[in-house]
Each structure stands twice: as C-alpha cells, then as structure tokens.
Amino acid sequence: MPQITRRALMAAGAAGLAAPALGQGAFPTRTINVIVPFAAGGPTDTVTRLTAEAMGRDLGQTVVVENVGGAGGTLGAARVAQARPDGYTLLLHHIGMATAPTLYRRLPYDAVNGFETIGLVTEVPMTLVAKKDFPATSLAEAVAVIKREGDKLNYANAGIGAASHLCGLLLMKAVGTAMTTVPFRGTGPAIQELLSGRVDLMCDQTTNTTEQIRSGDIKAFNVTTAERVQSLPNLPTSKEGGLPEFEVSVWHGLYAPKGTPAEIQQRLSRALQTALRDEKLVARFADLGTAPVAQDRATPEAHRRFWQADIAKWKPIIQAAGQFAD
Ligand code: MLT
Numbered sequence: 001m002p003q004i005t006r007r008a009l010m011a012a013g014a015a016g017l018a019a020p021a022l023g024q025g026a027f028p029t030r031t032i033n034v035i036v037p038f039a040a041g042g043p044t045d046t047v048t049r050l051t052a053e054a055m056g057r058d059l060g061q062t063v064v065v066e067n068v069g070g071a072g073g074t075l076g077a078a079r080v081a082q083a084r085p086d087g088y089t090l091l092l093h094h095i096g097m098a099t100a101p102t103l104y105r106r107l108p109y110d111a112v113n114g115f116e117t118i119g120l121v122t123e124v125p126m127t128l129v130a131k132k133d134f135p136a137t138s139l140a141e142a143v144a145v146i147k148r149e150g151d152k153l154n155y156a157n158a159g160i161g162a163a164s165h166l167c168g169l170l171l172m173k174a175v176g177t178a179m180t181t182v183p184f185r186g187t188g189p190a191i192q193e194l195l196s197g198r199v200d201l202m203c204d205q206t207t208n209t210t211e212q213i214r215s216g217d218i219k220a221f222n223v224t225t226a227e228r229v230q231s232l233p234n235l236p237t238s239k240e241g242g243l244p245e246f247e248v249s250v251w252h253g254l255y256a257p258k259g260t261p262a263e264i265q266q267r268l269s270r271a272l273q274t275a276l277r278d279e280k281l282v283a284r285f286a287d288l289g290t291a292p293v294a295q296d297r298a299t300p301e302a303h304r305r306f307w308q309a310d311i312a313k314w315k316p317i318i319q320a321a322g323q324f325a326d
Contacts, residue, residue: 002022004292006277007015008249022126025142026265026266027087027263027264028059028060028061028087029061030088031061031062031064031065031088032056032059032061032063032087032089032090033063033064033066033088033089033090033117034048034052034063034064034065034066034067034091034092034093034254035066035068035076035079035080035089035090035091036048036066036067036068036069036076036092037068037069037070037074037076037077037091037093037096037261037304038067038069038074038076038158038162038185038186038187038188039067039069039158039184039185039186039189040067040186041186041188041189041190042158042186042188042189042190043065043124043163043184043187043188043204043205043207043208043250043298044073044092044093044207044252045065045186045188046207046208047092047121047122047207047252047285047290048065048092048123048287049065050119050280050284051092051225051254051272051275052064052065052092052095052282053170053273053277054235054275054276054278054280054281055268055271055272055274055275056090057278058270058271058274058275059223059260059267059268059271062117065286067186068310069150069158069185070159070160070185070227071160071161071325072096072100072103072104072159072160072161072162072165072325073093073094073096073097073100073158073159073161073162074093074096074100074104074107074111074157074161076093077091077093077096077109077111078098078107079091080107080110080115080255080256080257081109081110081115081257081258082109082112082257083257084257085116085256085258085259085260085261086264087256087260087261087264087265087267087268088168088259089116089256090254090255090256090268091115091254091255092121092252092253092254093252093253093255093256094163094250094251094253094256095166095228095297095306095310096161096163096164097111097115097249097253097307098161098307098310098313098314099161099166099314099318100161101311101315101324102163102314102315102318102319102324103161103214103249103318103325104160104324104325104326105324105325105326106326110258112259112311114258114260115255115258115282116255116257116258116259116260116265116300117253117254117255117258117297117300117301117303117304117307118254118255118256118258118265118268118269118272118300118303119249119253119254119268119269119272119273119293119297119299119302119303120251120252120253120293120297120298120302120303120306121252121259121272121276121292121293121298121302122252122253122285122292122293123249123250123251123252123290123293124150124205124206124207124249124250124288124289124290125148125205125206125223125224125225125229125249125251125289125290126163126164126167126203126204126206126223126225126248126249126304127166127203127204127205127206127209127213127220127221127222127223127224127235128142128171128201128202128203128220128221128222128224128246129191129194129201129202129209129212129213129218129219129220129221129230129299130142130194130199130200130201130202130204130218130219130220130221131194131195131200131219132197132216132217132218133196133197134200134201134219135183136219136221137219138221138236139221139222139238139239139241139242139243140241140242141235141242142201142221142277143175146171146175146177146179146201147173147175147177148175149179150156150177150178150179150188151178151179151180151216151239152180153179153180153201154179154180154182154198154199154200155168155172155179155180155181155182155199155200155201156181156182156183156187156190156191156193156194156201156202156219157182157183157184157186157187157190157198157202157203158183158184158186158187158190159183159184159185159187159242160183160323160325161325162186163203163204163205163248163250164187164190164202164203164204164298165183166247166248166303167203167204167224168181168203169321169323170224170245170246170247170248171203171243171246173245173247173321174243175243177187179200179201180219181196181230182199182240184205187202187204187205187208188208190202191204191208191209191212191218194218195217195218203224203292204313205250206229206231206232206288206289206290206293207288207289207290208265209230210232210287210288210289213232213235214232220232221235221236221241222235222236222238222240222241222243222246223235223236223237223238223289224237224246224248224249225237225247225249226237226239226247228241228325230286230289231286231287231288231289231291232289246290246309251306251310251315252292253275253303253306254268254272254303256268258267259321262318265300266300269298269299269300272298273295276292276293276295276298277292277295283285305306315317
C-alpha cells in the first residue's frame with residue numbers, strides 16, 4: 001500500500017474529503033530509523049534498542065537504531081529535526097531535550113518547536129561511580145576526596161546537556177568543588193575509560209552502570225533518586241549518603257520531526273505503548289534499575305506537556321548558574 005504522505009492528507013482535507021484513515025498496514029511500509037544522539041553501548045542506546053525491537057514487532061517492520069553522538073546530543077537531535085516528517089526517522093532522547101533549549105543559545109534547529117512528541121519511555125536513576133581503585137568506599141569519603149583533590153580529578157561526561165553533565169553539575173555544586181571535565185560522545189565510551197582507570201569519576205544511568213557495579217569492576221557510592229533501586233539494593237540514596245540535594249533522574253521520550261502527520265504519531269505511540277508492556281522489555285528494564293512509564297504517559301499529549309514543563313523548570317536553573325554551551 002502506498003505510504004500516506006502529509007501532502008496527500010492535506011490535499012484530501014483541502015478537497016473537503018475526510019483524510020484517509022490509517023488502516024492496518026498503511027504505515028509503516030518499510031524500515032524505521034531511530035536516531036540515538038549518543039554513542040553506541042551507552043544508556044540511551046540500551047533503552048532505545050530494547051524499545052525499538054519491541055516496537056518493530058508491533059509495527060511489523062524493523063526499527064533500526066543509528067547512533068549520531070556529539071555536542072551533548074544536539075547533533076543527533078538536529079539530524080531528526082531536519083529529516084522528512086514521514087514517520088520513518090525518529091529520535092529517542094532524554095532530559096537533554098529539556099536543557100538544550102537554554103544551554104545552547106545557538107542551535108541549527110528549533111529545539112522547542114521542531115519536533116512532534118510520540119510518548120515518554122522511561123525514567124532512569126543515576127549513580128555516582130568511580131574507577132575501581134578510587135580511594136573511597138562511601139559517598140562521604142568520595143566527597144572528602146573531591147574536596148581535597150579538586151581539579152586533579154577527571155570527571156567524565158557526554159558533553160554539555162548530557163545527563164552525566166547535569167548530574168556532575170549537581171554534584172560539584174553540592175560538594176562546592178569543581179573537577180576537570182572530560183567529555184565523550186556518550187557514556188558508553190566514557191565508562192570504558194573508567195573501567196581502565198584513565199578517568200576517576202562519572203555520574204551515569206543505572207542502565208549503563210548496573211552490571212559493572214555488580215561485578216565490582218567499578219565502585220558506586222549512591223543512587224540519585226529518593227528511593228533505593230531494587231536491582232542494586234545495597235546502594236544508598238544521595239540523602240542516606242549525606243547529600244540530599246544531589247538528586248536527579250533521567251526521563252526519555254520518543255520524537256518525530258515537526259509536521260509528521262497526527263495519524264502516524266498515533267500509530268507510533270500505540271506501538272510504543274505495546275512495546276512498554278512487552279514482558280522481555282519490562283524484565284530487562286527492571287534488571288537495569290528502571291521501568292517503563294505508565295501507559296498514559298506514553299502518548300504525544302502527555303509527553304509534550306511533560307517536556308515543555310521540564311524546559312520551563314530547567315531554564316531559570318541554567319540561567320542562574322550561567323552555564324551555557326556557547
Ligand atoms: C548516553 O547514552 O551516552 C548518555 O545518555 C549520555 C548522557 O546523557 O550522560
């Protein structure tokens with residue numbers, strides 16, 4: 001069946017005809033690309049691959065993941081903002097979609113209005129982790145080392161606007177000491193540097209740190225959510241560790257370019273909802289310290305409301321901190 005283009009839908013509307021219903025099988029008729037705006041092997045990549053595989057089963061088409069890392073996720077977001085709005089190029093991005101509009105005063109795309117929302121996906125706790133021989137065994141001891149060593153310590157992140165950047169800012173503000181920041185195209189490559197001991201510390205999502213914490217290949221001091229995570233039950237919260245203001249979790253959402261027809265957004269959203277009920281996905285998310293959002297949050301409307309509110313929430317915080325990428 002031919003693909004229903006936006007132009008065809010508009011023409012139908014202009015002719016006074018009801019827009020053709022997007023019947024079963026009308027969309028998609030070919031492979032869908034989801035851009036991850038960070039390197040392969042990292043937390044956004046992991047969430048996206050699990051979600052894409054389950055969505056593909058519902059859509060009857062392969063959903064391919066492509067990594068376009070760099071500039072804190074803005075390069076990948078730009079690629080999608082500039083893509084054809086036909087539902088075949090999507091973006092799975094995180095909290096960076098709420099901070100980039102303020103952190104980056106010049107972007108090659110409209111960071112607020114350049115996307116259609118499909119639905120929220122998950123919210124992931126973060127962990128403060130360190131190389132195996134870092135000289136601390138608790139958050140209080142890690143804070144003391146950070147205060148003592150300051151910029152002699154290398155803190156890895158995934159660029160300005162990345163979750164690891166925001167989490168690092170919160171940590172350094174709470175401790176009152178800056179470390180030397182070492183940016184990567186994602187925390188997938190960054191954690192390799194932590195494993196090899198070439199960087200000292202990193203703040204990263206449980207979807208990227210759980211296995212290395214369990215195996216003892218890296219040290220972990222705390223989880224940055226109000227409650228402990230079931231998959232890492234021995235890890236104290238920031239509050240339990242003495243830094244209650246060091247709290248953040250990382251939400252993820254699925255986007256399409258501005259102008260993607262509403263019927264296609266709805267079809268993708270239904271596939272997302274089905275994917276988020278998938279037993280295999282739910283079990284793997286749980287093992288990595290997270291869970292799918294409730295079904296009524298995996299909708300275009302709920303996602304847009306949440307995203308816009310989060311842009312408004314972060315704007316004064318970033319402006320007050322004077323933290324801009326350009
Ligand atoms: C990634 O997928 O590499 C991360 O989400 C990067 C980050 O935001 O810290």
